[in-house]
Amino acid sequence: MSAVPSLTWRAPRARPAPEPFRGGAAPDEARSSGADRADATVTLELEGLTKAFGATPALDAASLRVRAGTVHCVLGENGAGKSTLCNLVFGAHSPDAGTMRLYGEPYAPQRPADALAAGVAMVHQHFSLVPTMTVAENLLLGTGLRLRPPRRELLGELDAVADTYGLSLDPDARVDALPVGIRQQVEIVKCLLRKPRLLLLDEPTGVLDPAQIESLMATCRRIAEAGHAVVLVTHKLAEVARAGDEATVLRGGRVVGGGPLAGIAQSDLVAMMVGRRVAELDPLLAAGLGLEGARPEGVGPEGSGADESAVDAAPDGGGPPAPGATVPAAAAATSAGAPRAAALAVRGLTVRRPDGTTALDAVSLTVARGEILGVAGVEGNGQSELGAVLAGSLRARSGSVELDGHDITAAPPARRTRLGLGVVPEDRLHEGCIGELSVAENLFLARLADFRRYGLLDRRALNRAADEVVAAHAIRTEDSRAPMRTLSGGNQQKVVLARELALDPLVCLVASQPTRGLDIGAVGAVVTRLRDAAARGCGILLISSELSELLAVADRIVVMYRGRALGPVRTGEPGARERLGRLMTGADA
Ligand SMILES: Nc1ncnc2c1ncn2[C@@H]1O[C@H](COP(=O)(O)OP(=O)(O)OP(=O)(O)O)[C@@H](O)[C@H]1O
Incomplete structure (x- = not known):
């Protein structure tokens, strides 16, 4: 084993006073006046945020503060509660307990539209574009019906985003003809067009190539430097090092550590993420995290x-x-x-x-x-x-x-x-599994006939076999009878891999x-x-x-x-x- 590749956190940056987002004014007046009244240095404050799905505790009394002018990384193992946290802030789920404040004001979005109106935008782990429509049509959809700008205006705004962030798109390309990396850029531009004060990015770089990742990290920095804030969910320490100012680490739904990155050693951060001290990081693990120089x-x-x-x-x-x-x-x-x-x-x-x-x-x-x-x-x-x-x-x-x-x-x-021939497809959610079927059924999709007794599916035997695979592959689910769609993204990936390798x-x-x-x-x-x-x-x-x-x-x-x-x-x-x-x-x- 070789030592952890050297990685230096960037020094904390001076935080400029919040200023209007480059390229246009804030979407509504109430927003900026709210910010003026409140503690402008804290964009988002979560206090005791708790969410369970049935018996599964996804987030357990999580508290954190995202400061204006920073990129705040949210880290943790698969199933730790990172997406749930973002979904609560974006109004896609409601918390069971706890409170949120946005720029010091009480904030309780009931639906994503509320979050968008408050200046909070989110790029999800999975695509939300309509594949049969063009880029421009998707972007127009993204602006909402009431504020829908004419195409001419949209093209102007696209130019502004291209100038500011270097993210240019062909507005007439059909989305289903675009490589996944470009589709992800469309998702990101869709958010940027809303000029958000807080941008939530849930593992945005998985489908991006190195140049696209670099450009997204630079975008995060620009948003922060304009006085706004970014919550960046990632597994890649290289991205944390490139763009992050502060971090919060979740494990099993609880906050287990964090703070300004300048004050946290990389080894401590890794230990917080995996729950044990890691003296040395296997070069393969380091490579998987996107750290350069993982292998001589x-x-x-x-x-x-x-x-x-x-x-x-x-x-x-x-x-x-x-x-x-x-x-x-x-x-x-x-x-x-x-x-x-x-x-x-x-x-x-x-x-x-x-x-x-x-x-x-x-x-x-x-x-x-x-x-x-x-x-x-x-x-x-x-x-x-x-x-x-x-x-x-x-x-x-x-x-x-x-x-x-x-x-x-x-x-x-x-x-x-x-x-x-085993196949792990690029798009695990749509091609690798069936969301409505159970984890057990997905694990044995091609071999369900093996569990047939007297012409019927022996569910007990199926679930027993599935429990063994779930344990062997450390798949985080309360029950192998749970629908596949309820698993976190990383755990869905583990199911597909386990099935094909077996x-x-x-x-x-x-x-x-x-x-x-x-x-x-x-x-x-x-x-x-x-x-x-x-x-x-x-x-x-x-x-x-x-x-x-x-x-x-x-x-x-x-x-x-x-x-x-x-x-x-x-x-x-x-x-x-x-x-x-x-x-x-x-x-x-
Ligand atoms: N809609 C849902 N129904 C049931 N359980 C859910 C649902 N959404 C999330 N969960 C569960 O909540 C827990 C936290 O999931 P979450 O997606 O927040 O994890 P994560 O940290 O984002 O993981 P990953 O890194 O794999 O994306 C997991 O155990 C997951 O199975």
């Missing part, structure tokens, strides 16, 4: 002997280790010289988008048994389409896909699953952004499970926007650039990160 330069998984001659060089011969064989992770990737069977072979995949542009351009790649092949790239270069074609939800124009020697090019998803047989796992939204401990657990699966002979295609994570986990990495698969780059070779960076920007394409 050019050092990949030990002894990686994966074939690096060409993207589509298919190893042949050499069977997988026996299922369940306890091969150390590094050893599975080793077998230097011994060619290994292809778990997945993709040849010449070509996909065109509805607008005629090329999403995949003759992509060929091979994932060997026991290998973790990473797929890197700036968002929107074909990674999503590659994942969708492999999952069977998108048809390629030409090319072929073979799983363990079986042609699955035109196979429906169920046949792919039967043959041993497939039998599991020949290949296509995992798109599998650690997105996971807390510090869960990222480490996922990385370990992926390595264990590879050690058992499963091939893993790991599509991730976290280059550090790919460098830490994968044997080889291909880069998607304008629909082409470039590379591969072996993670162990010196200068791997630089080479990948050049491929991602097209410099070496």
